[in-house]
Amino acid sequence: MAKGPSIKTIREPAQDIRVFREADVVVVGGGPGGHAAAVAAARNGAKTILVERYGCLGGMATGGVVTIIPNLTGRDGVQEIAGQTQEWIDRMDKREATAYAPRELWGSTDKALVKEWFDRSFFNVRLDRVVYSALFDAEILKCALNDMVEEAGVKTLLHSWGTKAIVDGNEVQGIIFESKSGRQAILAKIIIDGTGDGDLLPSAGATFDTDIDPTIRIANLSLCYWIGGVDLKKALEFRGTNPQKFGEIMRNLMQKGGHPMYMRSCLKNQESVVWIHPRYVVTSQIDVEELTRVEFEGRKKMLLTHDYFKKNLPGFEKSFIALSSPQLGTRSSRRVHSDYRLTEADATADRVFKDTIAIFPDVDRGEESMKHPSLHVPYRCLIPRGVENMLVACRAFGSDQVIQNFFNLIPHCIAFGEAAGTAAALCVKEGKKVRDVNMDALHDKLAKAGVPLPKLSKVKAGV
Amino acid sequence: MPRKSSVRTVTEPARKIKVWREADVVVVGGGPGGIGSAIAAARSGAKTVLIERYGHLGGMATGGLVNIIPNLSDISGKQYIYGLTMELLNRLDARGGTSYTKKKDRGTTDRKAVDYYLDAGLGWFYVRQDHNIGKQRVIYSAVVDPEILKDELNDMVLEAGADLLLHSWGTQVIMENITVKGVFFESKSGRQAVLGKVIIDATGDGDMFVAAGAEFDNELDNKRRTAWLALVWWMTNVNIRKFDEFKASQPEKYQELMQELAKLGGYPHFFKSVLKNQHNTIWYHCMQAQAERTDAMDAEQLTAIDVKARKRALITYDFMKKHVPGFERCFIMLTAPQLGTQGGRRIIGEYTVTEKDLETDEIFEDTIAVLANNDYHEISAKHPTLCIPYRCLVPKRVDGLLVAGRAFSSADTINESFNIIPHCIAYGQAAGTAAAIAVKEGIQPRKVDYKALRANLVKQGVNLPEITKSKAAVPLKTPRRTKTDYYQKYG
Numbered sequence: 001m002a003k004g005p006s007i008k009t010i011r012e013p014a015q016d017i018r019v020f021r022e023a024d025v026v027v028v029g030g031g032p033g034g035h036a037a038a039v040a041a042a043r044n045g046a047k048t049i050l051v052e053r054y055g056c057l058g059g060m061a062t063g064g065v066v067t068i069i070p071n072l073t074g075r076d077g078v079q080e081i082a083g084q085t086q087e088w089i090d091r092m093d094k095r096e097a098t099a100y101a102p103r104e105l106w107g108s109t110d111k112a113l114v115k116e117w118f119d120r121s122f123f124n125v126r127l128d129r130v131v132y133s134a135l136f137d138a139e140i141l142k143c144a145l146n147d148m149v150e151e152a153g154v155k156t157l158l159h160s161w162g163t164k165a166i167v168d169g170n171e172v173q174g175i176i177f178e179s180k181s182g183r184q185a186i187l188a189k190i191i192i193d194g195t196g197d198g199d200l201l202p203s204a205g206a207t208f209d210t211d212i213d214p215t216i217r218i219a220n221l222s223l224c225y226w227i228g229g230v231d232l233k234k235a236l237e238f239r240g241t242n243p244q245k246f247g248e249i250m251r252n253l254m255q256k257g258g259h260p261m262y263m264r265s266c267l268k269n270q271e272s273v274v275w276i277h278p279r280y281v282v283t284s285q286i287d288v289e290e291l292t293r294v295e296f297e298g299r300k301k302m303l304l305t306h307d308y309f310k311k312n313l314p315g316f317e318k319s320f321i322a323l324s325s326p327q328l329g330t331r332s333s334r335r336v337h338s339d340y341r342l343t344e345a346d347a348t349a350d351r352v353f354k355d356t357i358a359i360f361p362d363v364d365r366g367e368e369s370m371k372h373p374s375l376h377v378p379y380r381c382l383i384p385r386g387v388e389n390m391l392v393a394c395r396a397f398g399s400d401q402v403i404q405n406f407f408n409l410i411p412h413c414i415a416f417g418e419a420a421g422t423a424a425a426l427c428v429k430e431g432k433k434v435r436d437v438n439m440d441a442l443h444d445k446l447a448k449a450g451v452p453l454p455k456l457s458k459v460k461a462g463v
Numbered sequence: 464m465p466r467k468s469s470v471r472t473v474t475e476p477a478r479k480i481k482v483w484r485e486a487d488v489v490v491v492g493g494g495p496g497g498i499g500s501a502i503a504a505a506r507s508g509a510k511t512v513l514i515e516r517y518g519h520l521g522g523m524a525t526g527g528l529v530n531i532i533p534n535l536s537d538i539s540g541k542q543y544i545y546g547l548t549m550e551l552l553n554r555l556d557a558r559g560g561t562s563y564t565k566k567k568d569r570g571t572t573d574r575k576a577v578d579y580y581l582d583a584g585l586g587w588f589y590v591r592q593d594h595n596i597g598k599q600r601v602i603y604s605a606v607v608d609p610e611i612l613k614d615e616l617n618d619m620v621l622e623a624g625a626d627l628l629l630h631s632w633g634t635q636v637i638m639e640n641i642t643v644k645g646v647f648f649e650s651k652s653g654r655q656a657v658l659g660k661v662i663i664d665a666t667g668d669g670d671m672f673v674a675a676g677a678e679f680d681n682e683l684d685n686k687r688r689t690a691w692l693a694l695v696w697w698m699t700n701v702n703i704r705k706f707d708e709f710k711a712s713q714p715e716k717y718q719e720l721m722q723e724l725a726k727l728g729g730y731p732h733f734f735k736s737v738l739k740n741q742h743n744t745i746w747y748h749c750m751q752a753q754a755e756r757t758d759a760m761d762a763e764q765l766t767a768i769d770v771k772a773r774k775r776a777l778i779t780y781d782f783m784k785k786h787v788p789g790f791e792r793c794f795i796m797l798t799a800p801q802l803g804t805q806g807g808r809r810i811i812g813e814y815t816v817t818e819k820d821l822e823t824d825e826i827f828e829d830t831i832a833v834l835a836n837n838d839y840h841e842i843s844a845k846h847p848t849l850c851i852p853y854r855c856l857v858p859k860r861v862d863g864l865l866v867a868g869r870a871f872s873s874a875d876t877i878n879e880s881f882n883i884i885p886h887c888i889a890y891g892q893a894a895g896t897a898a899a900i901a902v903k904e905g906i907q908p909r910k911v912d913y914k915a916l917r918a919n920l921v922k923q924g925v926n927l928p929e930i931t932k933s934k935a936a937v938p939l940k941t942p943r944r945t946k947t948d949y950y951q952k953y954g
Contacts, residue, residue: 007481008482009479009480009481009482009656010479010637011477011478011480012477012478012479012480012647014474014476014477015475016473017473017474018471018472019471019472022471054800055769055802056769056773137794137795139696139796139797140795142773143773143774143777146774150770157762157763158765158770159762159769160766163654164654166473178634178649179765180668180670180759180760180761180807181760181762181763182673182760183634183635185473185475187473197651199651202653225610226796228699229741229743267794269700269792269793270700287651287652288628288631288650288651288652289628289652291518291630291650292627292629292630295630296617296621300614302610303614320738320741321611322699322796323610324519324613326518326800327518328630333651
């Protein structure tokens with residue numbers, strides 16, 4: 001596709017936009033962060049509206065088919081992420097729609113157990129121990145997420161794309177969204193950006209970083225897909241008895257540009273399904289030409305891989321492509337300049353904040369993770385610097401590339417959302433600005449919602 | 464819940480919008496109509512841009528999981544639709560991505576053959592009642608694999624030389640008096656504009672009509688299919704053989720169960736997948752016939768229906784798993800990424816196709832498609848085809864705009880039967896070709912010479928009738944400039 005750098009502009013005249021609703025809190029984006037924010041805000045008494053671009057909630061977890069909630073325990077096997085993340089898993093558990101290592105195994109170093117759980121899924125083992133990571137069913141989750149917003153009393157608009165903040169000076173006052181009903185506005189006391197990409201930041205007047213080292217995970221887009229009709233027993237047997245032949249086949253495939261890795265679905269009744277999560281390096285995940293390019297490349301390589309599997313890999317003879325993800329697997333783009341920027345140095349210093357709103361197990365950084373078992377996240381990294389009435393509840397939180405690379409996954413975003421939504425509701429109730437939130441009350445509410453927080457007596461650093 | 468305030472507005476100030484491209488032809492929407500338009504326009508030499516809201520092309524055929532291309536022949540088995548639809552099916556066939564009624568079976572009344580196609584549960588698509596002889600007959604219909612189709616459509620658009628943006632939602636036209644000059648679209652790159660000499664609205668819903676000031680019909684008749692939405696979902700890991708045995712040996716028990724499921728709010732009808740290697744997969748085209756749906760464009764109603772449809776899917780899944788032999792180990796493989804919309808705005812065009820045209824067998828001088836008429840019962844028996852004139856793609860009061868897709872100018876009765884995938888591809892192919900001609904000649908789409916358009920379409924393999932009647936369509940006049948509030952001047 002040709003690149004067409006254009007500096008030409010056209011003037012769009014002023015227009016009157018219909019105000020669809022006025023609310024206390026409006027959340028743009030129904031992914032893990034936005035969904036959690038909306039649910040938390042509504043549960044804490046705020047009149048809340050959630051605006052989602054697609055027809056389902058869950059973002060990457062559903063539409064992106066990134067059906068993994070990893071790293072809920074640290075190496076020691078103690079669960080550090082709970083709250084709404086645990087609620088997701090509990091709700092899916094009731095329908096046998098999730099798979100994870102049982103509690104008694106978390107932290108286990110037993111070699112046989114570690115191997116067994118690693119063989120099931122790469123996500124079950126970190127730093128040579130069994131960890132708590134949940135695989136889940138995207139379709140069941142979509143329904144569970146609808147239930148959660150309905151029960152909490154969130155007014156939800158699907159098929160509605162929030163694209164712009166309405167501002168007066170440095171005060172954000174609402175958002176503009178597109179839908180089949182035309183361009184409309186929602187006014188609110190507090191606006192939460194749960195778009196993942198921080199789509200509201202430019203129009204809100206917030207500043208941000210977009211630099212990403214092309215060699216790290218978050219520089220990659222994904223177009224996940226599932227292959228069904230696989231005779232997995234046959235496939236695993238072949239892999240086990242002919243490891244060299246298997247390796248050769250996969251190397252050949254890689255040379256052709258295909259995807260030489262598949263994961264087993266460990267979900268109930270899905271023994272015939274495997275998941276493929278490819279990676280495509282992009283220069284920017286908010287450049288629509290890049291997004292288009294990857295959709296094309298992704299589909300080409302998906303079919304190439306499947307054709308090759310079908311022909312060469314025992315067990316795949318009668319397989320078919322069950323689905324490709326309706327949403328591109330975006331990993332990172334804008335990172336807001338926030339009141340506090342969380343950096344690698346904070347991890348290294350084991351910094352604990354007075355406004356810690358989440359603790360994340362640190363298990364993906366090898367040697368560093370051995371030394372620093374968890375990361376504390378301060379509330380301030382959700383507040384755009386110099387902007388009023390706005391919070392960020394998604395991977396666009398204020399962070400450097402290292403923190404972003406390891407701590408922007410689904411459970412992390414849920415935690416940001418839960419904190420942002422709760423804080424927003426508290427501020428609305430008390431008539432406070434988001435940066436003046438009553439921190440004791442926020443901690444109290446989060447703790448009551450089941451969010452593990454540090455004992456404040458241990459806290460050294462001040463706000 | 465917050466209260467609706469319908470009167471309040473906020474003023475969005477004027478601003479500069481980046482122009483992403485300037486093209487000859489801009490197609491908004493990459494469903495069947497948009498695909499037809501973009502490929503035809505680009506192949507005809509126009510510099511063409513296609514913008515699509517989702518991450519894939521194909522619209523309902525892929526994202527909606529409505530992967531069925533029916534009515535390619537009439538009841539006797541005579542094929543009418545060729546052109547791009549056929550090209551697409553041939554390409555899919557080469558990759559094992561389609562399944563269709565065998566050539567030798569088309570038109571047959573042979574019970575064995577008819578039953579074979581009915582068994583798949585795809586009866587409505589494969590078999591039609593012939594009222595002349597009082598028997599069921601097999602017609603030419605095809606089923607396609609949506610994942611292979613997505614890739615094939617990508618290839619076809621690129622090979623044709625069109626420039627494409629996915630994840631880009633065209634939402635508003637740019638007007639100069641009564642002429643459409645371009646489109647604003649939203650994407651992750653922010654609001655941008657694309658300018659063109661002819662804009663083709665292939666959004667399905669006629670999303671460009673409002674800002675263009677085009678007249679349209681937006682009536683919903685809840686008795687009609689076009690007023691309903693469908694959330695299609697696929698279930699797999701079904702032991703079909705076991706299910707068939709159960710159904711055959713205990714038909715009453717099966718009926719009883721399905722009635723119970725319907726009472727619970729579930730959906731008792733499904734099709735068996737006839738695609739390769741999908742013998743354990745079934746499709747639910749769960750129609751949401753809603754009396755409460757009053758406006759096809761209301762995002763709140765779309766949301767409510769989407770949420771309700773998912774609940775119905777789960778009720779159905781739970782019930783089937785628990786009670787129906789063969790379903791013990793099934794799971795929901797996927798729900799359609801796009802809600803299955805079946806009707807929306809319909810343009811008031813230079814000609815509106817009505818039921819009268821069915822009965823007069825009118826062959827228009829500007830006929831751009833001949834469609835098999837299989838769904839009008841007794842009328843179908845007497846009038847096996849319907850001709851579609853180019854004029855029903857041309858809006859009455861607006862220049863620079865063509866319509867490709869189900870929003871063509873038609874009575875709601877006609878729209879219900881002639882707005883499906885192969886029809887939309889045909890409208891698109893005609894609109895794209897006409898747009899390219901208009902650009903080349905430097906004229907408005909309504910001034911395109913019918914003869915040249917038809918000759919061009921025939922060259923592309925479109926099946927058109929000989930114009931034998933001397934009755935020529937009256938040449939179209941340029942609409943007068945009006946001063947309605949719609950026509951905001953941009954510049």
